[in-house]
Amino acid sequence: MTFSTSVKVKTVASKTKVTYRWLRGDGSKSSVKSFALKGKGTKSVTVKETGTFKRDTKGWQAIQVLSPRAATSGKKYFSVSCGNDWTVLNPPHKSSAQVWVDEDNCRATLNGRISISGSRWVRYQWIVNGRVVDSDAVYVKGSRRVAHVIRTHDDFRGWAVLKIVGGPSSSRDYFKIDCRDWNPSPRVSVSISAPSTYYGSCPVARTFTGTISASHRGDVKYRWIRNGVAGGWESIHFSGYGSQSRTVSDSWSTSASGEAKRSIEVYNGPTSATAETKVICKSATPTPTPKPLPVQTPEPAASLTPGNNW
Incomplete structure (x- = not known):
C-alpha cells in the first residue's frame, strides 16, 4: 500500500x-x-x-x-485485509454510502447502497448505536444494495450507519422497533429429581422437584404425570432476558408403604425422564400392658380358748 x-x-x-x-x-x-x-x-x-x-x-x-x-x-x-481476492477501497477512489431502515413487528431491515467509481470488491460494516453488528465484502460495479436484519424480542430503538471500510460512512438513519405483539414459545428443556427412599413412621409427605429452563421470556405450559396419569395443565412465566430456569414441585402423601412415579410434560415440547421414590412404613412398637401385682390375703389372727391354764 x-x-x-x-x-x-x-x-x-x-x-x-x-x-x-x-x-x-x-x-x-x-x-x-x-x-x-x-x-x-x-x-x-x-x-x-x-x-x-x-x-x-x-x-x-x-x-x-x-x-x-x-x-x-x-x-x-x-x-x-489479506488472503482474499478483493482489496479494501481506499482513497483516491470516489465512494459513497446511503442507508434507510424499514421497520416491522419485532424487526427492522437496514437497507444500504454502496456507490463507487469503477468496479471492485468493497468491504463494509453495519454499525448500530455505535457498535459493529455485521461486516462483509461485496463486488460493486458502480453501485450495489446491501441489507442487514435486526430481530428482537423487545421494543428497541436506535440509529444505523453503513460504513465503507477505508472510505466514507453514510449519515445516520434512526429507527424504532415496536414489539408488543411478540409472544413466541421459547425453547424449553425439563428435568426432574425424586426424594430418597423413606423408612419410618407414616403418614408422610414426599416432594418431587422439577426444573424447567427456557431460552427467553414467555409463557410455558406443563403438567405432572403421576404414576402414568396426566394431571391438569399449569403455566409459568419467564420474564427475564436470555436463558433462565424455574423450579416446580409436586407432593405425594401416603399413610401406607408404596412407591410413586413422576415426570413432567411440556406442552408441545419435551417430557422429562421418570423419577421414582419409595415409602416403607415402620409399624409402631406396641406399649406393653403392665401385669397386676399379686394380692396378698392376710392370715387369720390366733384365738385363745380358756382352759386349765387360764
Whole structure:
C-alpha cells in the first residue's frame, strides 16, 4: 500500500532543505528523509511511502515535517485485509454510502447502497448505536444494495450507519422497533429429581422437584404425570432476558408403604425422564400392658380358748 501527501513550504532562501518522517499508528516512525527546494516562494512537493502488510491490518499514517519549520499533518486511517481476492477501497477512489431502515413487528431491515467509481470488491460494516453488528465484502460495479436484519424480542430503538471500510460512512438513519405483539414459545428443556427412599413412621409427605429452563421470556405450559396419569395443565412465566430456569414441585402423601412415579410434560415440547421414590412404613412398637401385682390375703389372727391354764 502506498501512502502519499503533499508538503507545502514557503521558502525565503534560494535553496531550502526540508526534512520529514512518517508517523504510524503502531507507534513506529520512519527514518528521517529530506528533499531540497530551489528558489523563493510557496512550493508544493508530493512525498510517498510504500508499506507491505502480511496480515489484516488497521491503522493510520501521518507526516511530520522537522525543518525548516516543525509541523505534523492529521492522521489518515486505513484498513487492509489479506488472503482474499478483493482489496479494501481506499482513497483516491470516489465512494459513497446511503442507508434507510424499514421497520416491522419485532424487526427492522437496514437497507444500504454502496456507490463507487469503477468496479471492485468493497468491504463494509453495519454499525448500530455505535457498535459493529455485521461486516462483509461485496463486488460493486458502480453501485450495489446491501441489507442487514435486526430481530428482537423487545421494543428497541436506535440509529444505523453503513460504513465503507477505508472510505466514507453514510449519515445516520434512526429507527424504532415496536414489539408488543411478540409472544413466541421459547425453547424449553425439563428435568426432574425424586426424594430418597423413606423408612419410618407414616403418614408422610414426599416432594418431587422439577426444573424447567427456557431460552427467553414467555409463557410455558406443563403438567405432572403421576404414576402414568396426566394431571391438569399449569403455566409459568419467564420474564427475564436470555436463558433462565424455574423450579416446580409436586407432593405425594401416603399413610401406607408404596412407591410413586413422576415426570413432567411440556406442552408441545419435551417430557422429562421418570423419577421414582419409595415409602416403607415402620409399624409402631406396641406399649406393653403392665401385669397386676399379686394380692396378698392376710392370715387369720390366733384365738385363745380358756382352759386349765387360764
